[in-house]
Amino acid sequence: MMEPLLEVRNLRKYFPVRGGFFRSLLSRRQMWVKAVDDVSFHVMPGEIFGLAGESGCGKTTTGKTILKLIEPTAGEVIFDGTEIFNLPPQELKPFRRRMQIIYQDPYESLNPRMNVFDIISEGIDIHELAGSTSEKEELVASALEMVELTPPEEFIFRYPHELSGGQRQRVCIARALVLNPEFIVADEPVSMLDVSIRASILKLMLKWKEESEISYLFITHDLAVARHMCDRIGIMYLGKIVEMGDIDRIIETPRHPYTQALMAAVPVPDPTAERTKVMITGEVPTPIEPPSGCRFHPRCPYAKEICKRETPGLVEVERDHVVACHQLEHSIHL
Amino acid sequence: MALKRRLTDWRNRLVSSAFIFRHNRAGVIGLVIVLFFISMAIFAPFIAPFNPYERIDRSLLPPGGVYLLGTNDMGQDIFSELIWGARVSLSIGFTVALVVMFIGTTVGVVAGYTGGLVDEVLMRFADIILVLPSIPLMILIAAIMGRHNFYVMILALSVVGWGGLARMVRAVTLSLKERTFVEAARALGASGGHIMAKHILPNTAPLILSSVIYQAVGAMMAEAGLAFLGLGDPTAKSWGMMLHYAQTAGGWWGANGNPMWNWIIPPGLCIALVVLGLMLVGQAVEEIVNPRLRRRR
Numbered sequence: 001m002m003e004p005l006l007e008v009r010n011l012r013k014y015f016p017v018r019g020g021f022f023r024s025l026l027s028r029r030q031m032w033v034k035a036v037d038d039v040s041f042h043v044m045p046g047e048i049f050g051l052a053g054e055s056g057c058g059k060t061t062t063g064k065t066i067l068k069l070i071e072p073t074a075g076e077v078i079f080d081g082t083e084i085f086n087l088p089p090q091e092l093k094p095f096r097r098r099m100q101i102i103y104q105d106p107y108e109s110l111n112p113r114m115n116v117f118d119i120i121s122e123g124i125d126i127h128e129l130a131g132s133t134s135e136k137e138e139l140v141a142s143a144l145e146m147v148e149l150t151p152p153e154e155f156i157f158r159y160p161h162e163l164s165g166g167q168r169q170r171v172c173i174a175r176a177l178v179l180n181p182e183f184i185v186a187d188e189p190v191s192m193l194d195v196s197i198r199a200s201i202l203k204l205m206l207k208w209k210e211e212s213e214i215s216y217l218f219i220t221h222d223l224a225v226a227r228h229m230c231d232r233i234g235i236m237y238l239g240k241i242v243e244m245g246d247i248d249r250i251i252e253t254p255r256h257p258y259t260q261a262l263m264a265a266v267p268v269p270d271p272t273a274e275r276t277k278v279m280i281t282g283e284v285p286t287p288i289e290p291p292s293g294c295r296f297h298p299r300c301p302y303a304k305e306i307c308k309r310e311t312p313g314l315v316e317v318e319r320d321h322v323v324a325c326h327q328l329e330h331s332i333h334l
Numbered sequence: 335m336a337l338k339r340r341l342t343d344w345r346n347r348l349v350s351s352a353f354i355f356r357h358n359r360a361g362v363i364g365l366v367i368v369l370f371f372i373s374m375a376i377f378a379p380f381i382a383p384f385n386p387y388e389r390i391d392r393s394l395l396p397p398g399g400v401y402l403l404g405t406n407d408m409g410q411d412i413f414s415e416l417i418w419g420a421r422v423s424l425s426i427g428f429t430v431a432l433v434v435m436f437i438g439t440t441v442g443v444v445a446g447y448t449g450g451l452v453d454e455v456l457m458r459f460a461d462i463i464l465v466l467p468s469i470p471l472m473i474l475i476a477a478i479m480g481r482h483n484f485y486v487m488i489l490a491l492s493v494v495g496w497g498g499l500a501r502m503v504r505a506v507t508l509s510l511k512e513r514t515f516v517e518a519a520r521a522l523g524a525s526g527g528h529i530m531a532k533h534i535l536p537n538t539a540p541l542i543l544s545s546v547i548y549q550a551v552g553a554m555m556a557e558a559g560l561a562f563l564g565l566g567d568p569t570a571k572s573w574g575m576m577l578h579y580a581q582t583a584g585g586w587w588g589a590n591g592n593p594m595w596n597w598i599i600p601p602g603l604c605i606a607l608v609v610l611g612l613m614l615v616g617q618a619v620e621e622i623v624n625p626r627l628r629r630r631r
């Protein structure tokens with residue numbers, strides 16, 4: 001049995017709420033945004049693990065906390081056998097090379113005062129990956145070729161404002177790839193790009209997965225994209241994973257009412273296919289003071305008394321498919 | 335090849351900045367004024383007809399003839415004093431501006447990026463500097479340091495000047511720190527020092543540039559004020575010092591009840607012109623670095 005490349009155990013990230021002045025007069029109790037609340041999953045080598053859910057459910061926070069770009073509240077992250085949260089900075093540094101991130105917004109994630117060459121070579125310098133200037137130039141050029149910004153000489157002296165959104169995102173990806181990472185957090189990497197260039201970037205990511213065995217944590221709110229990209233997926237709702245497992249099983253036979261509702265919002269390839277129609281109403285509650293018990297109960301059509309009292313745990317319903325719901329009977333006969 | 339591309343790149347940026355500058359008429363006028371006084375300071379030995387520290391004729395001669403602006407109470411040539419005064423006044427202004435820029439930027443970036451206790455301590459210092467009235471503080475420093483001299487003057491002016499810049503740079507650093515590209519640098523494994531030097535500092539540079547010009551203005555005015563009050567370096571004649579001597583020697587009311595305009599107007603005018611020139615340049619620079627200020631015309 002293969003060891004997972006990345007294992008996340010009971011990850012929590014609570015942000016303190018800076019209440020207004022009047023609220024602080026009324027109550028002394030510190031309030032917390034429970035952005036990530038007891039999340040566990042693993043990513044195998046060469047696997048793409050998806051994380052999906054509505055806006056604000058904690059996907060980005062999960063990804064950034066795993067990389068310790070946000071200080072975790074609790075939990076462990078084990079990468080290739082080493083727990084990284086408790087490492088001193090010097091020992092964390094080699095893991096920074098091995099674990100990279102691609103951001104959602106290519107307009108914000110590049111320093112406007114650095115040109116493409118400096119942006120991509122920064123990591124090479126930090127980790128001393130090149131012995132000479134010419135070796136560095138070669139590494140930069142090959143990273144640009146990987147993301148199909150060719151010929152590299154065309155691009156290395158450009159500044160971010162001289163590039164299109166798609167080109168910027170390719171530069172961001174090249175900046176990560178030049179370090180030869182084993183794991184990349186891809187936070188909605190194409191959601192802000194033109195539809196016409198999305199496919200080509202996603203195709204490249206799949207290619208590197210095959211060729212270089214790069215694993216991804218692929219964050220998305222688009223289940224169609226998730227199905228195209230991912231091997232396994234976790235569905236998040238208000239800081240918790242409510243359903244997780246093999247992507248095809250979850251897309252074809254979702255068991256959690258929330259996942260079913262998400263599916264109902266996705267266009268079906270085969271319109272004659274039978275599917276459970278679960279419609280959810282109401283807004284996503286805030287993760288400040290989330291609902292008691294099952295966090296989905298105020299919006300769930302199957303909610304019963306127990307759902308308000310007890311938080312359901314993840315239960316295995318078939319191989320590589322876990323669900324957190326008290327009323328699994330409702331979804332057995334599809 | 336790489337270097338050449340980089341140089342042309344810089345040249346392009348310079349050219350486009352120059353273009354914007356050229357179209358700001360007030361900025362061009364300011365620059366002409368400032369360059370005029372800078373050349374006056376540099377070429378003082380060649381422009382000034384006499385040694386300003388040497389007694390060359392009878393005292394208090396009226397303007398005209400060999401002595402363009404007449405002589406002072408010591409029999410020194412006022413015109414030569416004025417030319418050499420540019421040297422003292424400008425070098426004090428620019429030196430103070432550089433020292434203030436160095437201290438203010440370092441303190442601001444370190445405090446803002448590091449946060450916590452370091453931030454707390456550095457900002458308390460900045461606040462103390464900011465709330466203490468600057469003129470008495472400068473007088474105090476000058477007194478503690480003993481003799482009034484040129485370097486004590488620079489030190490005193492720098493000490494009172496860095497607080498505001500540090501606060502401003504800190505505020506900008508705080509917002510830059512939250513930008514995604516800074517987080518991306520952390521993800522690459524960059525250290526705090528690297529991030530401050532490569533990502534924060536270059537992005538505060540435009541702000542610093544215009545503020546340094548205003549710092550120079552402030553320093554020159556403060557120097558003139560202190561010198562006028564008799565707290566300057568008596569051996570280095572700045573324009574403020576000239577006004578001081580004119581005042582103590584009675585030039586303001588004159589021998590026969592008429593103020594000696596030839597002695598008091600020129601240094602006053604020089605100070606006013608340099609300040610005006612620098613302010614105009616400062617505004618033009620601000621427009622270049624902050625496109626939102628650019629006026630449509």
Ligand SMILES: Nc1ncnc2c1ncn2[C@@H]1O[C@H](COP(=O)(O)OP(=O)(O)OP(=O)(O)O)[C@@H](O)[C@H]1O
Pocket residue numbers: 015016033034035053054055056057058059060061062221287
């Ligand atoms: N620095 C922060 N301080 C306080 N609250 C935060 C902070 N960052 C995120 N949050 C809160 O945590 C919750 C989860 O945010 P997160 O950005 O992880 O969601 P997301 O799933 O990535 O959403 P989206 O799809 O919009 O990107 C949100 O309610 C958000 O307001």
Ligand code: SF4
Pocket residue numbers: 256257258294295296297298300301302303304307312324325326327
């Ligand atoms: S536990 Fe209850 S409220 Fe939650 S999803 Fe299941 S049925 Fe709905």
Ligand SMILES: [Mg+2]
Pocket residue numbers: 059060061187
């Ligand atoms: Mg997000």
